[in-house]
Amino acid sequence: MKKLCLITILFSSILFVSCSKESKDSQAVKATTETAVEINSAMLAAFAPLPKEYISETNPLTLEKIDLGRMLYYDKRLSKNHDISCNTCHNLEMYGVDNKPTSPGHKGQLGVRNSPTVYNAAGHFAQFWDGREPDVEAQAKGPILNPIEMGMPDAEYVITVLKSIPGYAQYFEKAFPGETDPITYDNVGLTIGAFERKLVTPSKWDDYLNGNKMALSNAEKEGFNAFVKAGCIACHTGALLGGTMYQKLGLVKPWPNNIDEGRISVTNAATDKFLFKVSGLRDITKTGPYLHDGSIVDLETLVAMMAEYQMGQMISESETKAIVSFLDALTGIIPADYIAEPELPASGPNTPKPDPS
Template identity: 35%
Template structure:
């Protein structure tokens, strides 16, 4: 247990070092110096939040406001129909209720949209971890032909420049004209304000034993014990996100059509031919077949075929459907999938096995997972 906790702390520390090391030498406008002061949920350590703010992208009120407007602006897509919020909507806990993301012209990707809530704490972004930072992640969907469809980042910049208010605000916030790096910085800054950590479970964990009922308390014991959930969905005071930030093959998607070894060889060949760019990788990740290679697309290590990032569990009640492909409609289906031992395949994680949970135990575990819904997130949804 101590080794696992130490691993999570080291993962978060490594992420902080990456954020601090990346330096685009962004000029500062006058408004950029007005520091943003967050209202952190009780479960979020203030020192951790502060540590993970990149040195080249300090948080300011004006920058967050600019990022918010860009996040909801459909003009950043080629046909003015899709924004970041289309697939990461506050109405659905900054995720999406569709099985897989839909972009311009109703085009469908191959992966379910993960929540933006607490995304700043992810060691890497996307299901396969192909982006190291929120800033890097923000650039991908803009030019993906399935998502927002802009022909290039230069085209995105020109589109934003055409809005006089944006041109003025970028000058005020960044001390210079619109560019793609600062567009990404602004969006990432807004995303860093979307936090969750004020759930009934948090009150229970802080000592209020009446905050969750007896069934949920039994579920928590199952989560830590027989259910073995905590093996990957780690939780502790310094990393209260219910994830180990690692990648695992649990068999989801392994029944999908396609020869995974053949697809993997194609990716290896693309890398050898120097054709595996950030843009081509982004497109492969949403292509049928290739998408199921998971973490392999990034590492190109055979052991990572079909491995995907452990998602955090906060607010999981509100972000159905589940798994990277949206294949599980309910929390009970997810628990049943694990109870049966996942889906057998050559790369199945060694820790996946049948759990022999009873129907009552499944209900108890489901009840516990629902206590991870933050009051602030539920209130936000009700206000939409």
């Protein structure tokens, strides 16, 4: 009996060791399988890592311009009622957006289009959803004079306000040395634009493109492959994965409930009806709601609808989730020190008071 028990115990021990070894071997095989996810290297040629800054031949970056631009970006006195700054709708601590479908402006008025992120915006080939301005310098001057955004009556009034703030004179003089009258509306655009040209958010995707093949998880790599398979790269390529072209919303079938006719309002060309600038996908998991009207709240819904209405594909739920996993890898690092809100010069005795009218 003792001999039988001993044999039983011995057999059980061998079986346990064998099962343990088999379990470890299975885990090793699983791990090997998981690390086998590969990205088609030929597809990577369509993409590029982010630059450290966006260079402009017409607006050379200097520390003085950038520092002044940062101040103006945060200064609510550039709005009629002194209650809205660039940062109000493009909050730099919130990935450059306010996470609202459309942003409330002067007197609480709502615009008709979603406020896109300013991060990496300087890399876009045009500005605004309809591409009506060529660069961030020109774009920066638009909202200040828009009656339903910041509400300033005209550029001359903006300059009157800035000249009434004594501390700004020295900053404009340093930013534009040699100019006899540096406080101009064009220079306001140049300084804010200079500041925005260094709003860059590198992510693990950049690490991967720069050679670190371990930067992406298997799920993110599978997501990239699904992204390519679904045809997303027809529009979303380059360093920003977008921002390089216009495209019709509802390319293969009409987009539901869209009343905004897009770029045709700029060009009056029938071929531009329902055309919008293709969004860059950097930080997209943080910058909802989505589309020009902020009508889509959920990113998975957006991905599935884009596949259906733009590519004519009905992708599966698993493919949708995979693509979103890849998009999450595009979430970058906010430059906390660079965007720190500066101390602004005090108003002078002649600085106009807030005007809620």
